[in-house]
Amino acid sequence: MPLVLSIALTHIGGRLRQSIISVLGVMLGVGFSIAMASLMQGSQDDFIATLIDAIPHVEVSDDRREAAPPPAAERFGAVNVIGARPDDDTRGLRNPVRLEAMLESWLPGRMAASLSGQAVLRYGGRDVALSLTGIDPATYLRVSTIGEDMREGSFMELAANLNGIVVGDGVTEKLGARLGDTIAVSTSAGAVRRLKIVGTFHTGVTQADEATGFTVLKTAQVLFARPNVINRLAIRLDDVNAARAVAARVERMTGYRATSWQEANESLMEVLVVRNIIMYTVVGAILLVAGFGIFTIVSTIVHEKARDIAILKSLGFEQRDIRRIFLTEGLAIGALGSVLGSALGYGLCVGLGSLTFEVKTNIEMTSLPLAYSPLHYAIACGFALFSSGIAGYVPARKAASLNPVEIIRGAS
Amino acid sequence: MSAPPATGSDAARVPLIEARGLTRVLPGTVPVTLVRGIDLAIQPGEFVAITGPSGSGKSSLLYLLGLLDVPSEGEVLVEGEATHRLSEARRARMRLASLGFVFQFHFLLPEFTVAENVMIPMRKLARLSRGEMRARAESLLAELGLADHADKLPDQLSGGQRQRVAVARALANEPPAILADEPTGSLDSKSSEQVFEILRALVDDHGKTVIAVTHDLDMAARMDRRLHLVDGMLADP
Ligand SMILES: Nc1ncnc2c1ncn2[C@@H]1O[C@H](COP(=O)(O)OP(=O)(O)OP(=O)(O)O)[C@@H](O)[C@H]1O
Ligand SMILES: [Mg+2]
Numbered sequence: 001m002p003l004v005l006s007i008a009l010t011h012i013g014g015r016l017r018q019s020i021i022s023v024l025g026v027m028l029g030v031g032f033s034i035a036m037a038s039l040m041q042g043s044q045d046d047f048i049a050t051l052i053d054a055i056p057h058v059e060v061s062d063d064r065r066e067a068a069p070p071p072a073a074e075r076f077g078a079v080n081v082i083g084a085r086p087d088d089d090t091r092g093l094r095n096p097v098r099l100e101a102m103l104e105s106w107l108p109g110r111m112a113a114s115l116s117g118q119a120v121l122r123y124g125g126r127d128v129a130l131s132l133t134g135i136d137p138a139t140y141l142r143v144s145t146i147g148e149d150m151r152e153g154s155f156m157e158l159a160a161n162l163n164g165i166v167v168g169d170g171v172t173e174k175l176g177a178r179l180g181d182t183i184a185v186s187t188s189a190g191a192v193r194r195l196k197i198v199g200t201f202h203t204g205v206t207q208a209d210e211a212t213g214f215t216v217l218k219t220a221q222v223l224f225a226r227p228n229v230i231n232r233l234a235i236r237l238d239d240v241n242a243a244r245a246v247a248a249r250v251e252r253m254t255g256y257r258a259t260s261w262q263e264a265n266e267s268l269m270e271v272l273v274v275r276n277i278i279m280y281t282v283v284g285a286i287l288l289v290a291g292f293g294i295f296t297i298v299s300t301i302v303h304e305k306a307r308d309i310a311i312l313k314s315l316g317f318e319q320r321d322i323r324r325i326f327l328t329e330g331l332a333i334g335a336l337g338s339v340l341g342s343a344l345g346y347g348l349c350v351g352l353g354s355l356t357f358e359v360k361t362n363i364e365m366t367s368l369p370l371a372y373s374p375l376h377y378a379i380a381c382g383f384a385l386f387s388s389g390i391a392g393y394v395p396a397r398k399a400a401s402l403n404p405v406e407i408i409r410g411a412s
Numbered sequence: 413m414s415a416p417p418a419t420g421s422d423a424a425r426v427p428l429i430e431a432r433g434l435t436r437v438l439p440g441t442v443p444v445t446l447v448r449g450i451d452l453a454i455q456p457g458e459f460v461a462i463t464g465p466s467g468s469g470k471s472s473l474l475y476l477l478g479l480l481d482v483p484s485e486g487e488v489l490v491e492g493e494a495t496h497r498l499s500e501a502r503r504a505r506m507r508l509a510s511l512g513f514v515f516q517f518h519f520l521l522p523e524f525t526v527a528e529n530v531m532i533p534m535r536k537l538a539r540l541s542r543g544e545m546r547a548r549a550e551s552l553l554a555e556l557g558l559a560d561h562a563d564k565l566p567d568q569l570s571g572g573q574r575q576r577v578a579v580a581r582a583l584a585n586e587p588p589a590i591l592a593d594e595p596t597g598s599l600d601s602k603s604s605e606q607v608f609e610i611l612r613a614l615v616d617d618h619g620k621t622v623i624a625v626t627h628d629l630d631m632a633a634r635m636d637r638r639l640h641l642v643d644g645m646l647a648d649p
Binding site: 011014314315316317318319320321404408 | 471475478480481500501504505506507508509511513515519521523524532533535536537581585
């Protein structure tokens with residue numbers, strides 16, 4: 001064993017009870033930090049997974065980020081066009097077939113065109129307003145997990161039934177209707193159709209369950225009086241993290257607004273960032289407190305061992321050696337605490353993971369979502385070692401600067 | 413414990429430790445002068461006593477000669493090498509390899525056994541293997557009559573025995589010079605005599621240079637040379 005380490009260990013051994021308390025402090029700090037990080041990360045992952053499942057990864061809509069240049073300007077390369085009166089542009093993604101063909105070749109994922117609008121459902125005197133989306137069922141199932149959320153009937157029933165509708169279970173509940181019932185659907189375009197409920201779904205997101213419905217694209221185009229028009233292209237990617245890049249490329253190619261799931265939930269993402277900042281501030285604070293314990297004990301040892309420091313210096317130890325001894329003491333306590341704390345953290349995670357809850361929120365949980373990541377352990381241990389390093393270094397520097405002559409004079 | 417290697421025919425003329433105009437003043441609102449204008453040269457193989465009344469600066473001079481303290485003016489040369497411009501680390505290195513200290517109190521590390529205490533300077537110097545260190549510590553202890561005590565803790569020994577362990581520790585790295593500050597000051601007359609004989613033998617049989625501060629004038633008389641300090645300055649005894 002290196003000399004510096006063996007001296008450091010005898011010092012710790014001489015103050016065993018206090019050292020154990022310091023180790024426990026670090027251990028608790030590291031353990032709870034890991035459990036907390038794991039829980040925070042777990043709930044975040046869970047939340048994002050639910051979120052991503054429920055919405056398209058990239059959504060192309062019939063907006064443009066900037067107003068389209070007047071056709072005349074485009075055509076003749078004019079800098080400015082005065083006096084041109086724009087057409088009353090009917091909204092929608094123009095020429096969907098050409099649009100899909102443009103993306104087909106390179107898109108790392110699948111896409112589905114749809115037409116959405118507001119509709120009112122009426123059954124037995126009760127009204128429910130919802131967002132009605134017209135889709136091609138087979139194509140849509142390739143970009144959505146709605147098929148897995150079906151409670152009654154089936155999504156594919158729509159393909160066989162032009163007058164079918166699939167709605168959230170909250171909608172049928174509000175209407176008092178059941179599978180197989182026929183309901184009246186009206187839109188602001190003035191159209192009214194009677195559609196038969198061929199399926200209900202339950203996603204766990206209240207807003208979706210209580211206010212959305214699906215029908216075939218053709219029927220929706222009739223209801224909204226927009227023949228051959230779509231207003232949304234939903235894209236599901238193989239890699240969700242590519243969403244921003246894909247959205248940017250789609251936008252560049254088509255000119256239509258393409259929104260990645262991150263952009264669509266930007267404020268939510270900000271909340272998550274703030275949440276992480278808060279968490280790591282708390283982790284830092286916990287481990288800083290653990291650092292105070294180490295600082296106290298190493299300072300006590302420096303004070304107690306002043307004579308030994310003087311004699312080591314007279315024997316030929318450099319300031320650097322003395323500094324290392326006490327820094328080692330701080331780090332040894334921090335390292336032991338980190339190892340034990342990692343075990344504690346793992347134990348806490350296993351314990352928390354085995355608990356089950358009945359929670360009724362937007363997103364249902366049956367047990368605590370926990371994420372196991374080596375990063376949590378690395379960050380908690382890193383913080384702990386950093387703070388124990390500082391806590392050891394400050395008294396170590398003082399020890400190194402002690403004047404051996406003064407101590408030897410004082411002792412004799 | 414072997415004689416320092418001769419470095420040539422001129423070796424005897426290069427003093428082992430030399431002081432030139434050595435002055436140490438403690439700064440403060442009322443500066444305290446510990447020693448003033450000390451010039452001296454100590455040759456290899458000398459057994460030197462530093463005597464003088466209490467408070468005359470004997471310890472202060474020894475700390476300066478042993479590179480434990482830094483002079484305010486003047487300089488100390490060890491084996492011909494000027495030390496006043498050396499870094500703290502280099503001076504520590506010279507203490508480790510060339511100078512051995514023995515104080516009035518033994519200052520052994522209480523958690524380490526006797527043999528481990530003697531091995532500490534060797535481990536710091538790291539020139540020998542662990543086995544060789546252990547063997548050397550045991551042979552040093554045996555020569556000092558402590559063969560049976562190698563694995564005891566310091567507080568299981570008597571004062572005289574501890575002081576002999578401190579001597580063994582000072583000799584650990586075979587330094588050419590031993591500096592002792594009242595090495596017998598806290599011992600009874602029998603133990604004092606034992607320690608004195610050990611120092612005597614170091615000079616006579618092993619060619620070491622020993623500089624010892626002492627209050628005991630009889631003991632000083634039995635050394636080869638006496639330096640007398642009065643008020644921090646060298647004076648005739
Ligand atoms: N830190 C200090 N502050 C003020 N005065 C000091 C300090 N250290 C030493 N002195 C004074 O410096 C002088 C020399 O001290 P030193 O210890 O070298 O004397 P000494 O000859 O070894 O004495 P003794 O025989 O009692 O050990 C003394 O008068 C002492 O009081
Ligand atoms: Mg003295």
